[in-house]
Amino acid sequence: MIIIVAKNIIKEGMSDEFKRLTKELIVESRKEEGCISYVLHEDINNPCILTFIESWTDQKAIDFHNTTKHFTTIVPKLSAIAKEASQVNLYKAL
Amino acid sequence: MIIIVAKNIIKEGMSDEFKRLTKELIVESRKEEGCISYVLHEDINNPCILTFIESWTDQKAIDFHNTTKHFTTIVPKLSAIAKEASQVNLYKAL
Numbered sequence: 001m002i003i004i005v006a007k008n009i010i011k012e013g014m015s016d017e018f019k020r021l022t023k024e025l026i027v028e029s030r031k032e033e034g035c036i037s038y039v040l041h042e043d044i045n046n047p048c049i050l051t052f053i054e055s056w057t058d059q060k061a062i063d064f065h066n067t068t069k070h071f072t073t074i075v076p077k078l079s080a081i082a083k084e085a086s087q088v089n090l091y092k093a094l
Numbered sequence: 095m096i097i098i099v100a101k102n103i104i105k106e107g108m109s110d111e112f113k114r115l116t117k118e119l120i121v122e123s124r125k126e127e128g129c130i131s132y133v134l135h136e137d138i139n140n141p142c143i144l145t146f147i148e149s150w151t152d153q154k155a156i157d158f159h160n161t162t163k164h165f166t167t168i169v170p171k172l173s174a175i176a177k178e179a180s181q182v183n184l185y186k187a188l
Contacts, residue, residue, distance in 0.1 A: 003135055003147070007099075007183070041097055041185035042185060044096065044184045049183060051099065051183065053147065089137050089143060090139065091135035091137055091138060091145060093135050094113065094133070094136055
């Protein structure tokens with residue numbers, strides 16, 4: 001299993017738009033065969049910090065996810081309203 | 095429920111020491127009443143990035159956790175071998 005933590009810092013006032021845009025991404029990603037979980041989180045102290053915590057069966061599932069229509073069309077829209085590049089880390093649990 | 099993501103970047107060659115030091119912290123934290131999960135993760139591309147993903151029932155449980163002997167004695171030892179201050183975010187799932 002691979003856990004992805006993808007932290008996004010959104011431009012002031014654009015958090016609701018980010019959440020709106022991610023709705024379809026979340027629904028479609030959860031349908032993918034290798035997706036174990038895919039949850040968006042909001043920082044309780046700063047609504048401009050929105051972080052995905054995702055679990056995938058393996059790297060092959062992630063590679064496929066990155067080519068899907070929902071990923072390739074929605075992620076650029078998310079990047080456009082982000083304050084800086086998202087921090088993405090892929091982890092194994094110890 | 096509150097999810098904590100605590101990302102640590104460890105000094106070169108000190109990752110094994112970090113993992114050794116966290117063993118007791120993990121065991122003792124999991125025994126706490128408000129702890130739902132407490133798992134250390136290693137970045138699959140960089141063994142110097144070690145991140146806790148934790149789930150707690152509420153803020154009260156986290157406040158208590160921060161006062162425990164295992165937290166107050168072990169966390170400073172972890173900070174001493176970190177390259178920079180850890181990034182800690184508290185989240186609610188959306």
